[in-house]
Structures are given as C-alpha cells and as structure tokens.
Amino acid sequence: MNYGNSNCGVKKELLIMASVVAVFVTGGVILMSSGLLPEEKAKDFNALSNITLKTENIVIKEPTTGDNTYIYAINDVAKQAWEIAEKDSRVQDILAQTRGSAVTIAAVQPTAFVDPGGKVTHSGAGQVMITANWQLVGGRPYTDAESFTAIAGKQGESRQQIWNVFVDMDRQKVNSIANENERVMSNTLRKDIVYGGMNMYMPDAAITQAGSTVKWINESNIPHNVVGTYKTESGQTINNIDSGFFSRNESFQYKFAEKGVFEYHCTIHSEEGMKGTIIVVVP
Structure with missing residues (x-):
C-alpha cells in the first residue's frame, strides 16, 4: 500500500477545494459591494406599497325595457377582454340563447396593477362571466314586478346558468368556454x-x-x-x-x-x- 501517493492526492483535492472557495468568496464580496445580490435587491422590493390594484368598474351597458342585459368590467383591460369575447360566434350563440332572461356580463380578468411610475401591467389571461337568471311564479314566467300579496302562496322557482369565457389577450381570441350546472331554487312565496x-x-x-x-x-x-x-x-x-x-x-x-x-x-x-x-x- 503506497501511503505517499495517497497523501499527495489528498493535498491536491484540498488545494482545488480551497481555490473554489476563494472564487466564491471573492465573487460574493464583489456582488455585495455592487448591490447585485438577490438579498440586496429584495430590500428595495415592497409589493404592497409600490404596486396598486387598478379597479374602475366600467359600466358598458345598462338594462333597457327590451333588453335586460347589464355589462360591466373591473378595469379597462378587462373591458378589452369582453370586446374580444363578444365577437366570438360561440358567445353570440349564448347571448341569443339567453335572450329574454336577466343577463349579467362581467369582465373580471385580467387584474391590472399600476406601479409608482403609472405603468399598467397585467397577465394575458382574460375572463368574462355570462350569467342568465330567470324566474317562474305559479308555473308562469315572472318578468314584471308584482305585489307580494298577489304572488303569496304560489310556487316560486328561480333558475341560473353561468358561462365562463376564457380569453387570450395576446392572441386576441377566445380560448375556451366552460358552462356550470344550472342552479335551481324553489319555495312557496310569502308576503x-x-x-x-x-x-x-x-x-x-x-x-x-x-x-x-x-x-x-x-x-x-x-x-x-x-x-x-x-x-x-x-x-x-x-x-x-x-x-x-x-x-x-x-x-x-x-x-x-x-x-x-x-x-x-x-x-x-x-x-x-x-x-x-x-x-x-x-x-
């Protein structure tokens, strides 16, 4: 067994390790002095104080006598998501299908953020919710307000259908549409x-x-x-x-x-x- 050669090998490994450590220490000192370390940059980052949420609740359409549809967006970027969605043939089919119902269209994504310099940033994912509500009283469509006295004792039924429209803001197109199960609520109406x-x-x-x-x-x-x-x-x-x-x-x-x-x-x-x-x- 040659112990001399073994000792030489150990010394070589120690010298290599020392050189590597020296490089890392030197590099760390340079980064710290220049403020380039992630930890140094993190001291200047405060998401809550430097970035604010941009919300405007823009009303796009109010209900009318002939068209009980209400459309709004949480900001001007989400409004663009609706403008893309409304051109899609599948969305147009949904709107035709829900005609006569109380329809609420809400452009809820993307969320927009404003930095201290006034620059607006947002993701490329938009979302528009289309909700149709309709009611029956005594088995008949309930479209105009009646007195509580007139409808008391009758069976009331409320139905709701929701579609989620997902929009690719970058490609200016609707990616997919997902509809939820119809919700039904019924009860005997009281004064x-x-x-x-x-x-x-x-x-x-x-x-x-x-x-x-x-x-x-x-x-x-x-x-x-x-x-x-x-x-x-x-x-x-x-x-x-x-x-x-x-x-x-x-x-x-x-x-x-x-x-x-x-x-x-x-x-x-x-x-x-x-x-x-x-x-x-x-x-």
Missing part, C-alpha cells in the same frame, strides 16, 4: 319575504306598500348581504342600507316608510346577477 339562494334572490323584483317591513332570508350555505339605495318620492336618497353578511337561516329586514324604489345587490355575487328591486307604493 314581504325575499329568499336568498345560491347567488339568487327570489322574487328578484316585487311591490310592497309604504310602512311595510320586507325580510330577506338566506337559504344557501354561503353568506350573502343586501346593499343598496332607497330613492323616495319625496326626493330623499338613502345610500347607507347595508345588512352586513348573514349566513344560512339568518335574515335581514328593513321598513320602507314611504313611496319609492329600493335597488340592491349582494356585493360578493353581483357578477352573477344577484340583485333585486323593491317597489314601494302608497296603499
């Missing part, structure tokens, strides 16, 4: 009661008398709220009506003192058309 289901209110529009108290009952497994504006005939506008979130079997009620109109929505499900109207009349 001055609005049921909240799986992202639907039923009835979505109704007439009550001044001095009445309307109650909203949550029958779904997720929380909802009632937020809206009550415009009275006397010219008063009450903007701060907000139930807060209430869960399954919980409720919220509000007394309507005078003639007017209360338009409301659920803040976390408005993109799915979860909104309603209470019309207050004089007895």
Whole structure:
C-alpha cells in the first residue's frame, strides 16, 4: 500500500477545494459591494406599497325595457377582454340563447396593477362571466314586478346558468368556454319575504306598500348581504342600507316608510346577477 501517493492526492483535492472557495468568496464580496445580490435587491422590493390594484368598474351597458342585459368590467383591460369575447360566434350563440332572461356580463380578468411610475401591467389571461337568471311564479314566467300579496302562496322557482369565457389577450381570441350546472331554487312565496339562494334572490323584483317591513332570508350555505339605495318620492336618497353578511337561516329586514324604489345587490355575487328591486307604493 503506497501511503505517499495517497497523501499527495489528498493535498491536491484540498488545494482545488480551497481555490473554489476563494472564487466564491471573492465573487460574493464583489456582488455585495455592487448591490447585485438577490438579498440586496429584495430590500428595495415592497409589493404592497409600490404596486396598486387598478379597479374602475366600467359600466358598458345598462338594462333597457327590451333588453335586460347589464355589462360591466373591473378595469379597462378587462373591458378589452369582453370586446374580444363578444365577437366570438360561440358567445353570440349564448347571448341569443339567453335572450329574454336577466343577463349579467362581467369582465373580471385580467387584474391590472399600476406601479409608482403609472405603468399598467397585467397577465394575458382574460375572463368574462355570462350569467342568465330567470324566474317562474305559479308555473308562469315572472318578468314584471308584482305585489307580494298577489304572488303569496304560489310556487316560486328561480333558475341560473353561468358561462365562463376564457380569453387570450395576446392572441386576441377566445380560448375556451366552460358552462356550470344550472342552479335551481324553489319555495312557496310569502308576503314581504325575499329568499336568498345560491347567488339568487327570489322574487328578484316585487311591490310592497309604504310602512311595510320586507325580510330577506338566506337559504344557501354561503353568506350573502343586501346593499343598496332607497330613492323616495319625496326626493330623499338613502345610500347607507347595508345588512352586513348573514349566513344560512339568518335574515335581514328593513321598513320602507314611504313611496319609492329600493335597488340592491349582494356585493360578493353581483357578477352573477344577484340583485333585486323593491317597489314601494302608497296603499
């Protein structure tokens, strides 16, 4: 056994290792002095303070008497996603299919961010939600608001269909469309009661008398709220009506003192058309 040759080999390996370590140490010192280390750069990075979310909620179309379609976008980039989607033949077929329903179209992606210099950045993935809601009362289409007294005791049914349209912003085309299972909510209607289901209110529009108290009952497994504006005939506008979130079997009620109109929505499900109207009349 030749111990001399073995010792030489060990010394060689130690010299090579020392040289490698020296290179790394020298390189590290240079990077630290120049501020190029990732850790040095990280000290200057603060995502929350340097970048802000750009939200505008741009209303593209309001409902009309002949076309109950509401279209909005969360920012101008998402608006472009809708402008791409509406040219797609498959989307046009969906809109033709939902004609006559209460349709909400929400351009919810891409999210846009603004840096301190005002530059807007966003991903190339857009998303548009198309939601169609329609209701039946006593087996007939319920399209115009009726009084709670007239519909009380009848079977109410609310239906909802949702399509998610995924848009390639870079290629200016629709990649795919996914539709969710139809949601159905049914119950026997009662005077001055609005049921909240799986992202639907039923009835979505109704007439009550001044001095009445309307109650909203949550029958779904997720929380909802009632937020809206009550415009009275006397010219008063009450903007701060907000139930807060209430869960399954919980409720919220509000007394309507005078003639007017209360338009409301659920803040976390408005993109799915979860909104309603209470019309207050004089007895």
